[in-house]
Amino acid sequence: MEIRHLRTLRELRDRGSVTAVAAALHLSASAVSQQLAALQRGFEVPLTEPRGRMLGLTPAGERLAAASDDVIEAMSRAEQAVTGFRAEPGERVSVTAFHSAALAWFPELIATSIADPDGPSVRCRDEDVSISEFVGLAADHDIVIAHRPPASEPWPANRVVAIPVLEEPIAIALRRDHPLAERDTVGLAELTGETWVAAHEGFALEPLIVQALAASEGRRIEITHRVNEFNVVAAVIARTGAVGLLPLHTGLARAFRDEVVLRPIRDVTVMRHIDVLARPEAMTREAVRTIVARIIEIAQRSSGEVAAR
Template sequence: MEVHHLRTLRELRDRGSVTAVAQALHLSPSAVSQQLASLQRGVQLPLTEQRGRVLVLTPAGERLADAGGEVLESLARAENSVAEYLLARREPVSVTAFHSAGLAWFPSLIASSLADPDGPAVRCRDEDVSINGFIDLVGDHDVVIAHRPLASDPWPGQRVHVTPVLQEPIDVAIHREHPLAKQQTVSLPDLVGETWVAAHEGFALEPLLVQAMFASAGTPIQITHRVNEFNLVAAIIAETRMVGLLPRYTGLIPYFREHVVLRPIQSLALGRHIDVLTRPEAQSRVSTRSVIERIVKIAEETRRHAEGS
């Protein structure tokens, strides 16, 4: 088996189509098909099958793609073994994050990179995707900062390496002059009749609101606006006295802390996991690990600052 054939099979599993694989590997679709055919000739069981107009992996193909990922990880470690000390640490690292993590952490991450001429240069990009979309980003970026609700299924460990960063509580955001702002906590009955600003369907905070709805014994919650960008949520709350859900550590910039306060909901543990996702071979590089360590440190500083304020 050729290594580039295994890489092509793994890309087909992760990207879902020959066209997408061709674009990612800078090949023609026919070249991708030829590589898959060459790999198939050395294997007795079918690795792919046509499902409608889409070529997908068979169970045998899935197993070989997983094994191919381990081969690529081992090769990446071997390729970095000599250059690791001097060169690999300076290799650029691409980082993508959802909006609130980017706003909270990108400035410090970029500043620390500029202050360390011997370390890796970071290339940052924000991405606003649903929970299921984070796995797809791993194929295009070295480091993906992702989030998911506390009660959700873990990330698929056979496809990505997961580094836990932060477990962040989610609070109700209300205007400082709202009557509920005088309380240290709020209950679900306190929120009956309030008008909500909520995240888009399928995004990480939207299931939390649904959870709150079920926990409130059928009390309807009026969702009037769907907004993913937390500073826009805070701006709406500051002007209209509506309520929403915001993360405790990364949800508010200092300006909005003058107008909006966060209060936990009694007897309801709302929160999210924030993790770094990488492909195993990217995780094996010193430059990538260095950037991940910086992200974890910056996130911890953000948490301590928020809890101390």
């Protein structure tokens, strides 16, 4: 077996099509198929199978792809043992994050990188994806800042390393002149009849509104508007007096702090996990570990500043 063939098999598992693998590895679709065929010649059991017009992994292929993760990580560690005593000046590290984390942390992360010319150089990109798609982003980025509700399945340990960053409370967002805005906390029973703005179905905050609904003990909560981008949520609340859920530390941009207030929910604890995800071989690089540490430091410091306000 050649490691490039194992890498191709793993990419097929993670990306789902020969075309996507070819684009990621900068190969032709024919070259990808040839590599998979070369790998197959070493095994009697089939590693792939057609699924309509697509090519998928058989159970044996899935097991070999999982073993490939360990092989690729080990090879990366071997390379770093020789070359990775320190991060190379200006070594690029790509970071992607969901919108609110990007808004809260990217400016400081980029500024820190600029101020440290001898350290790694970050390349940042925001992504608005559903919970199930965060793991896939690790195939294209060194670091993925992801979020999920507590009741969701943990990130798959066979595909990514998951490093906790924050457990972020979710609060009720109200226009500043709302009668409940003067309260220290707000009960769901007090929001009966309000018009709600909630996240799209399938995205990380959407299950939290479902949790809030379940805790409302049958009281009517009408979800009228579905908006993922928190700046839009805040703008709608500021203009119309609707209510919604926003993360306590990252959900409210500075531009809306005079118009919108966040209040803890009194009768239920609603929160989300924020984690850094990376492929195991990415974490063997000193530059990646340096940027992960910076992200955690920035996140924890900024959340402390928000709590102190």
